[in-house]
Amino acid sequence: MTTTQPAAPGPEVTGRPATEPAAEPFLSVRDLRVRFGTEDGVVKAVDGLSFDVARGRTLGIVGESGSGKSVANQAILGLHNPKATDITGQILLEGEDLVTARERRMEQLRGNKIAIIFQDPLTSLSPYHTVGQQIAEPFRKHRGAGRREARERAVEMLAKVGIPHPARRVDDYPHQFSGGMRQRVMIAMALVCDPDLLIADEPTTALDVTVQAQILDLLLELQQEFGSAIIMITHDLGVVSRVSDDILVMYAGRAVERGTVHDVLSRPQHPYTWGLLGSMPRLGGDVGKELVSIPGAPPSLLDPPSGCPFAPRCTFRDEVPDNLSCADDRPALPDGRGAACHLTGERRTVLFTERIRPRLL
Amino acid sequence: MTTETAETQPAPAGTRTPLMTAEGLTKYFPVRGGFPIKRTVGAVHAVDGLDFTVHEGESFGLVGESGCGKSTTGRLLARLLEPSGGTLTYRDRDITHASRRELAPIRSEIQMIFQDPYSSLNPRQTVGTIIGGPMEINGIRPPGGRAARVRELLETVGLNPEHYNRFPHEFSGGQRQRIGVARALALEPRLIVADEPVSALDVSIQAQVVNLLRKVQEELGIAFLFIAHDLAVVRHFSQRIAVMYLGKIVEVGDREAIHQRPRHPYTHALLSAVPEVALEHPDGTPAEPPRERIRLQGDVPSPTDPPSGCRFRTRCWKAQDLCAEQEPPLVRIEGNAEGHLTACHFPEAGTTLAADRPEPVLPAPVEP
Amino acid sequence: MLRFLLRRSLGALAILLLISAVTFFLFYAIPRNPALLACGKGVCTQEQLAVVEHNLGIDKPIPQQYWEYMVGIFAGREFPAGSCPAPCLGFSFRDNRPVLDTILDRLPTTLSLAAGGVVVFLVLGLGFGMVAAWRRGTLTDRTVSSTSLVLSSAQIYFLGPLALALLVYNNQILSQPGYFPITEGPGAWFAGLLLPWLVLSTIFTAQYTRLSRAALIEQLQEDHVRTARAKGMGRRTVFFRYAWRGSLIPIVTVLGIDMGSLIGGAMITEQTFALPGLGRLAVDSVTQSNLPMLMGVMLFAALMIVVFNIIVDACYALIDPRVRLA
Structure with missing residues (x-):
């Protein structure tokens, strides 16, 4: 993020050491809109999204299903079918706009400068090819390596992601690995060309909790080694808090809050973020209290509210100043730390400290 | 968190009436193969000798990772599966091998809520039929008629009674799960087996359903077997919790015992692996002390050929020769509170705080 | 194995x-x-x-x-x-x-017809299916799809005489169908069987075109195909190395089921073009109440179908490493 404030004093929220934000954004998404034509009408999956990722930093994008977090990131890779998708806005990778880039150029970037890890490693790996072939393939294409060199690289990558006996397992097929090991293979494949940006799309959602912890640790270790920027897409605030520097909270195709992990999780400003925090039962929470759930369900993306998308579910919409209407006026998300909400900053601080925080602790 | 409240004290034995008791409950699924004629060559030890009791009106949580046998246990208790061994006693009646006919009167008292709200409701039936159907089959005529009762149930689970004639596809995932709850409540059951009832739902919706289930459990006094992989959800919902690993219960106790003073290494590892948001007090101090850090190696072994002795030993940092030779019994080991049982030869100290374990437990690096 | x-x-x-x-x-x-x-x-x-x-x-x-x-x-x-x-x-x-002597005399005809028919409809059907899937939604796709829909209902006993009249008698594009043993010259063997092959395989070609197109389009939606694209693989690589392989599985499944129809179709084709194969033999045996002969032909047909199904099952293991044969 470009204008993030320095981390507030106080104990670290995450297990991550604080890294200073780099000056120039490596990836800059500007007013991205992704629309799909369907039988029922046009789905506004992403509706005016802007964010920056700095080199070597991790941005956690948090949202529920239908928030547009995966769609936006697949747009970065140019994976949407251009015939059925309408993409506008800018995706600037070191100044180069990927929205208007030719398919051939995108093929050069994918798996090379930008790589992605998907949620389900079982279906995301080809059942018909050995893991060695699958890891070596992008290395051969992007680096022009020969068969033998690429194979050696695959073995090296398998060792890096912690697969025992890599020289032997390189010729195995994905189904011969366990779920956690398959996700390690996926990571090895993504990192084989040493990408500048790694998009991790719910990389641990399909895994058991003890395996999830291993994979998250591995991602952090490898980031130290490879220095890639990471976009971590997840619905789990706990996962982002463990691995990210910055957070972007998405709702109904838009970003509603952003800031450093510490700021957003310890002093959240958007009522939706409050709702997310309150909805999660916590290991240390008070079991006597009810969870603070968010009433209702997310809006249809076929016909999203014209104002704030969260307004229909928001408990505090009556507290906004009279000259603004949550239903009609779309709140803007300021650059850097901030939330897209019509409540005044002071009012939000008061609401959080007096009404929300006591129910969370 | 270390002080005990009255609520977390286990109730003295005797004041609670056992509803469902499993003794040595076992389920093997045969593995077929061989040559030239296929025959049973082995078995998946899905559930391997469980002892536990669900009491009237209590929520009993079952946690564990995939393949630990928690779902199979749920299906055994609902008698959707027949146990391969052990006994199941429901209200003093042995139902282990009860026939369909014998089970008929019990079926209405034990209901299930499933994980997937999309595939567990018949898409061609209206909500009214889905919820009212079980009453019709069981010949239940509530005062005021079935339709009125269905509307009442819809209201109980937080749905609009006007939606009586709608079809499942007209509802969102969370609303469908509410329909599933209403269907389970229709027969006024004594026990509800809830198999991962919220894990397919989004976070904000999940909280709504958890709150609803808690309300139902407390107000109607229905006992729950609550199966989930999410430790925080189970803790929030269940008074007593059993931790399963590879078909065995490794630790069981009331919720504070399991979450604050666990003794089994696996329970420690499981709790330590949960990524949690660290909240702060208004003055900026952390709301909770940091937790110990434990990382397990590898994945769960195959239930077809489970390790000898203690099943967790292959991933345990404390394992010794004894663990391979002897299976540790599930007993109240020294230092455990009443009702807190642990199956371990070398139990851990009853704490989860990092302050008590300054050195994290990390897997050995892989040899290249 | x-x-x-x-x-x-x-x-x-x-x-x-x-x-x-x-x-x-x-x-x-x-x-x-x-x-x-x-x-x-x-x-x-x-x-x-x-x-x-x-x-x-x-x-x-x-x-x-x-x-x-x-x-x-x-x-x-x-x-x-x-x-x-x-x-x-x-x-x-x-x-x-x-x-058995009579059957062995007639077997080469039927085998030539059936085996050649399989080759023709697999090559053409899979080929057209690939073209349609590659150019999905274009005029080419629509033409291939609608043509194959029409031809799916073109029966041999209708198509055979029609093709014979149009292509052989009226225009002399193809030579007179007949069976000449391959040992006596592959040219004559090929020329004599070309029309029967085409007629026999028309329905199958149409069906396999549609099947192959649908299977490919389904495979192109698979997660692992998306991964291949995300790795930067070109469209051709994604299509042929990843999607095509998976699309063969439903095709092989249907192929196993279709073997009965193929043998049946070959027998009808023999009848249509008066080829001296097992089909004619079966029909003659029925009219002559030659029960031993009929019995023998039946057993041979069954044997061919059973053997072919074993081959098909072995193909699964070749295509998909997850299938272990034991």
Whole structure:
């Protein structure tokens, strides 16, 4: 993020050491809109999204299903079918706009400068090819390596992601690995060309909790080694808090809050973020209290509210100043730390400290 | 968190009436193969000798990772599966091998809520039929008629009674799960087996359903077997919790015992692996002390050929020769509170705080 | 692999045994006395009839006849009209020779027709399917799809005479269909069978075009195909290396099921183009009440289908490493 404030004093929220934000954004998404034509009408999956990722930093994008977090990131890779998708806005990778880039150029970037890890490693790996072939393939294409060199690289990558006996397992097929090991293979494949940006799309959602912890640790270790920027897409605030520097909270195709992990999780400003925090039962929470759930369900993306998308579910919409209407006026998300909400900053601080925080602790 | 409240004290034995008791409950699924004629060559030890009791009106949580046998246990208790061994006693009646006919009167008292709200409701039936159907089959005529009762149930689970004639596809995932709850409540059951009832739902919706289930459990006094992989959800919902690993219960106790003073290494590892948001007090101090850090190696072994002795030993940092030779019994080991049982030869100290374990437990690096 | 072949061969043997029993009892249960036909209606006396019945071996109880038939397969049999060395599938009294000899005479025709037909419809069907899937949504796709829909209902007995009239008699584009053994020159063999192949495979080509197109389009939506794209693989690589392989699985499945129809289709095609194959033999045997011959043809058809299904199952393992044969 470009204008993030320095981390507030106080104990670290995450297990991550604080890294200073780099000056120039490596990836800059500007007013991205992704629309799909369907039988029922046009789905506004992403509706005016802007964010920056700095080199070597991790941005956690948090949202529920239908928030547009995966769609936006697949747009970065140019994976949407251009015939059925309408993409506008800018995706600037070191100044180069990927929205208007030719398919051939995108093929050069994918798996090379930008790589992605998907949620389900079982279906995301080809059942018909050995893991060695699958890891070596992008290395051969992007680096022009020969068969033998690429194979050696695959073995090296398998060792890096912690697969025992890599020289032997390189010729195995994905189904011969366990779920956690398959996700390690996926990571090895993504990192084989040493990408500048790694998009991790719910990389641990399909895994058991003890395996999830291993994979998250591995991602952090490898980031130290490879220095890639990471976009971590997840619905789990706990996962982002463990691995990210910055957070972007998405709702109904838009970003509603952003800031450093510490700021957003310890002093959240958007009522939706409050709702997310309150909805999660916590290991240390008070079991006597009810969870603070968010009433209702997310809006249809076929016909999203014209104002704030969260307004229909928001408990505090009556507290906004009279000259603004949550239903009609779309709140803007300021650059850097901030939330897209019509409540005044002071009012939000008061609401959080007096009404929300006591129910969370 | 270390002080005990009255609520977390286990109730003295005797004041609670056992509803469902499993003794040595076992389920093997045969593995077929061989040559030239296929025959049973082995078995998946899905559930391997469980002892536990669900009491009237209590929520009993079952946690564990995939393949630990928690779902199979749920299906055994609902008698959707027949146990391969052990006994199941429901209200003093042995139902282990009860026939369909014998089970008929019990079926209405034990209901299930499933994980997937999309595939567990018949898409061609209206909500009214889905919820009212079980009453019709069981010949239940509530005062005021079935339709009125269905509307009442819809209201109980937080749905609009006007939606009586709608079809499942007209509802969102969370609303469908509410329909599933209403269907389970229709027969006024004594026990509800809830198999991962919220894990397919989004976070904000999940909280709504958890709150609803808690309300139902407390107000109607229905006992729950609550199966989930999410430790925080189970803790929030269940008074007593059993931790399963590879078909065995490794630790069981009331919720504070399991979450604050666990003794089994696996329970420690499981709790330590949960990524949690660290909240702060208004003055900026952390709301909770940091937790110990434990990382397990590898994945769960195959239930077809489970390790000898203690099943967790292959991933345990404390394992010794004894663990391979002897299976540790599930007993109240020294230092455990009443009702807190642990199956371990070398139990851990009853704490989860990092302050008590300054050195994290990390897997050995892989040899290249 | 060896275990798989052994197990499946044993299974195939059991199936063939069952088929032979069923057909045997069915045929000999029909109220038609071959002996009566053999000596002509109203010509034979009761005594003569008994002699003929004895010569044909049909005076014994049916289970015993079946037993002798089975033993004959392994040990050979002697008939008053001649000897039938093992493996004996019965003796045809029409032409006074063992059934197997006639069948082996006719088999190359049917095999050529069926095997060639498979090659033609797989190449054309998969090829058209790939073109349509590659150019999905374009005019090419729509043309291929609608044409294959129409041709899916073009039956051989309609298409055969039509093609014969249009392509051979009226325009002389193709040569007169006929069977010339491949040993006597592949050119004549090929030219003679070209039209029968095309006619036999038309329906199949149309069906496999649609199947292949649908399977490819489904595969292109797979997660692992998306991964391949995300790795920067070009469209061609994604299509041929990743999507195509998976699309073969439903095709092989249907191919296994279709083998019966293919053999049936080959027999109809033989009839249509007057080719001397097993199909004609079967039809002739029916009209002549030549039960031993019919029985032999049935068994051979069953054997071909069973063998082909084993090959198809082995193909699964070649395509998909997750399938382990045991």
